[in-house]
Amino acid sequence: MTTTGQASGPALGICGALSQKGGEAGTGQGPGMDRFSFQVSATDGAARSGVISTPRGEIRTPAFMPVGTAATVKAMLPESVRATGADILLGNTYHLMLRPTAERIARLGGLHKFMNWDRPILTDSGGFQVMSLAALRKLTEEGVKFSSHIDGSKHMLSPERSMEIQKLLGSDIVMCFDECPALPATDEVVAKSMRLSMRWAQRSRDAFGDRPGHALFGIMQGGVTRELREESAAALTAIGFDGYAVGGLAVGEGQEAMFGVLDYATDMLPADKPRYLMGVGKPDDIVGAVERGIDMMDCVLPSRSGRTGQAWTRRGQVNMKNARHMDDPRPLDEACSCPTCRSYSRAYLHHVLRSQEIIASMLLTWHNLHYYQELMQGLRDAIAAGRLAAFVQGFHSQRAEGDIPPV
Numbered sequence: 134m135t136t137t138g139q140a141s142g143p144a145l146g147i148c149g150a151l152s153q154k155g156g157e158a159g160t161g162q163g164p165g166m167d168r169f170s171f172q173v174s175a176t177d178g179a180a181r182s183g184v185i186s187t188p189r190g191e192i193r194t195p196a197f198m199p200v201g202t203a204a205t206v207k208a209m210l211p212e213s214v215r216a217t218g219a220d221i222l223l224g225n226t227y228h229l230m231l232r233p234t235a236e237r238i239a240r241l242g243g244l245h246k247f248m249n250w251d252r253p254i255l256t257d258s259g260g261f262q263v264m265s266l267a268a269l270r271k272l273t274e275e276g277v278k279f280s281s282h283i284d285g286s287k288h289m290l291s292p293e294r295s296m297e298i299q300k301l302l303g304s305d306i307v308m309c310f311d312e313c314p315a316l317p318a319t320d321e322v323v324a325k326s327m328r329l330s331m332r333w334a335q336r337s338r339d340a341f342g343d344r345p346g347h348a349l350f351g352i353m354q355g356g357v358t359r360e361l362r363e364e365s366a367a368a369l370t371a372i373g374f375d376g377y378a379v380g381g382l383a384v385g386e387g388q389e390a391m392f393g394v395l396d397y398a399t400d401m402l403p404a405d406k407p408r409y410l411m412g413v414g415k416p417d418d419i420v421g422a423v424e425r426g427i428d429m430m431d432c433v434l435p436s437r438s439g440r441t442g443q444a445w446t447r448r449g450q451v452n453m454k455n456a457r458h459m460d461d462p463r464p465l466d467e468a469c470s471c472p473t474c475r476s477y478s479r480a481y482l483h484h485v486l487r488s489q490e491i492i493a494s495m496l497l498t499w500h501n502l503h504y505y506q507e508l509m510q511g512l513r514d515a516i517a518a519g520r521l522a523a524f525v526q527g528f529h530s531q532r533a534e535g536d537i538p539p540v
């Protein structure tokens with residue numbers, strides 16, 4: 134069962150075509166893949182695994198999207214990011230519109246060519262980052278006027294301008310322009326902001342137009358209040374999108390509150406469209422979100438942590454700056470098949486970190502992205518085999534053991 138990327142297309146149920154076996158489809162491009170579509174191939178509880186097809190290739194779900202903020206996943210070559218198992222990257226509209234500008238990227242052939250990544254790219258709308266990074270913001274019904282955090286130059290982001298920028302970039306999955314209030318906030322503030330975002334969602338849909346092969350995702354808001362989430366989901370599904378993001382989480386509400394929202398929020402969204410949890414997260418956030426029916430996630434954590442000496446492993450987080458690694462000839466994780474763990478010792482990683490060598494960021498980022506993608510593969514395999522509960526139990530028990538004892 135495959136649904137088309139057209140909002141006006143038939144809404145097909147997923148229940149008739151589920152398979153508990155057979156694993157996943159391949160990731161190659163095939164004939165007839167000129168449209169955006171999503172196919173769920175297996176479910177286990179609320180979790181699902183499947184494939185998003187785009188003209189630029191397939192995205193195996195649940196998917197983790199590394200963040201390529203300024204047209205690069207920091208410290209990584211695009212081919213190395215691909216080698217970790219990533220099917221799709223995220224790019225940031227706010228950063229790219231300011232530097233080098235979307236118009237310049239378009240003149241140079243679009244973001245894929247510019248950054249040498251020919252697979253799918255999802256771009257955010259700029260809405261979240263303009264509220265968190267820009268100076269002198271002025272929010273109106275029309276959009277947000279702001280000054281660049283780089284040079285103070287004045288700009289405007291609106292639903293129409295955000296759609297224009299994301300089109301100039303050549304994004305495969307375009308996000309609606311929305312507003313996200315920081316939590317905690319009163320219901321009144323959250324409701325007012327959510328309703329503005331829903332009006333902006335309609336304007337985003339109108340401005341996006343009909344672009345076969347490209348997808349537009351709506352973003353559900355409503356904070357941690359069920360009634361507001363319901364209202365937002367109803368408004369978005371009435372407009373009709375190719376996928377739906379759960380927005381307004383991972384903004385300081387804590388994991389328990391986030392899972393509390395996901396316990397009901399994913400059910401409010403169409404089962405036959407991808408569900409994307411924005412800005413998540415730590416490995417245990419990802420596992421919990423997948424258990425609750427999320428198909429896509431993104432986070433700067435694995436790459437950012439790599440640059441600060443933090444490694445993510447199946448035994449939890451390891452601080453490679455710690456002096457206990459100084460004489461340790463063992464790899465970061467003897468069971469990991471990434472280039473870092475295959476060829477470098479903890480002692481070496483510790484040394485290049487302390488010496489602030491560039492290779493420290495490269496090696497730790499590679500390992501972290503590899504670990505994240507391996508986790509996603511484990512989740513996909515477990516869902517396909519109907520053994521997600523056992524996988525999750527193993528995930529938590531390994532982390533509870535903690536890092537290997539010092540030499």
Ligand SMILES: [Zn+2]
Nearest residue numbers: 469471474500
């Ligand atoms: Zn590794």
